[in-house]
Amino acid sequence: MDTAIIAHRGASYLAKQENTLEAFQLAIDIGADYVEFDIRQTKDGKLIVFHDNNIKGRPISDITYEEVCDISKKYDFKPPLLSEVLELCRGKIKLDIEIKESGYEQEVIDMVIKYFNYDSFMMKSFLDRCIFKIKHIDPKIKTGLLISCRRGNLKKRFNDLFPERRLKACKADFVSPHYKLASPLFIHLMNLREREIYVWTVNEPKIMDKFLKYEVAGIITDKPDAGIFTRLKYTT
Numbered sequence: 001m002d003t004a005i006i007a008h009r010g011a012s013y014l015a016k017q018e019n020t021l022e023a024f025q026l027a028i029d030i031g032a033d034y035v036e037f038d039i040r041q042t043k044d045g046k047l048i049v050f051h052d053n054n055i056k057g058r059p060i061s062d063i064t065y066e067e068v069c070d071i072s073k074k075y076d077f078k079p080p081l082l083s084e085v086l087e088l089c090r091g092k093i094k095l096d097i098e099i100k101e102s103g104y105e106q107e108v109i110d111m112v113i114k115y116f117n118y119d120s121f122m123m124k125s126f127l128d129r130c131i132f133k134i135k136h137i138d139p140k141i142k143t144g145l146l147i148s149c150r151r152g153n154l155k156k157r158f159n160d161l162f163p164e165r166r167l168k169a170c171k172a173d174f175v176s177p178h179y180k181l182a183s184p185l186f187i188h189l190m191n192l193r194e195r196e197i198y199v200w201t202v203n204e205p206k207i208m209d210k211f212l213k214y215e216v217a218g219i220i221t222d223k224p225d226a227g228i229f230t231r232l233k234y235t236t
Contacts, residue, residue: 004033004218013222017077032224036096047082084114094141095121128170135171144174
């Protein structure tokens with residue numbers, strides 16, 4: 001199996017600003033297999049590609065898209081609309097879509113399937129209920145549960161290290177752990193249960209090399225050029 005190289009928020013290490021059309025075009029030009037990005041919704045219902053829940057201290061959900069653009073313009077970038085990203089990427093690269101909040105899953109799905117076939121995108125979230133809702137709306141969509149290296153009580157830590165019950169409950173097709181969680185035991189257990197693994201965010205070639213040897217399904221990286229170069233020795 002060829003491990004997919006996934007450009008985290010576009011080729012974010014090379015671009016002036018992550019999650020921008022420039023970053024996504026660079027990922028396409030480099031030859032990444034997927035581009036990964038985040039979706040949020042503004043006060044006026046616009047679906048935008050942006051990671052943080054606020055921009056310069058103002059919650060995205062409390063301001064209009066025009067206000068988002070006015071603020072970002074001062075810092076020489078513009079968060080694109082989801083539709084703009086879909087138009088740019090269609091037919092050029094696959095999508096790894098992270099939905100940051102629950103509540104607008106239907107709108108995202110309706111828009112994405114207008115542009116992309118089911119085998120050309122996947123959706124993921126840290127929110128179990130979000131993944132469950134996506135699967136309820138359209139079972140044909142490939143979905144994944146994101147898992148972080150969060151600190152918390154013993155129960156939370158256990159559910160991160162051994163997420164099988166969560167994956168089954170939310171009907172996720174794959175798991176996307178922070179790379180520090182993806183131990184040999186974790187990978188072994190997921191392989192036994194036939195769950196694909198997409199690790200994030202891996203920027204060091206030595207660590208990429210380790211996961212390529214484990215043949216994980218995908219490596220999410222700020223440096224897709226380094227990922228592609230590191231993968232060459234396994235594909236030639």
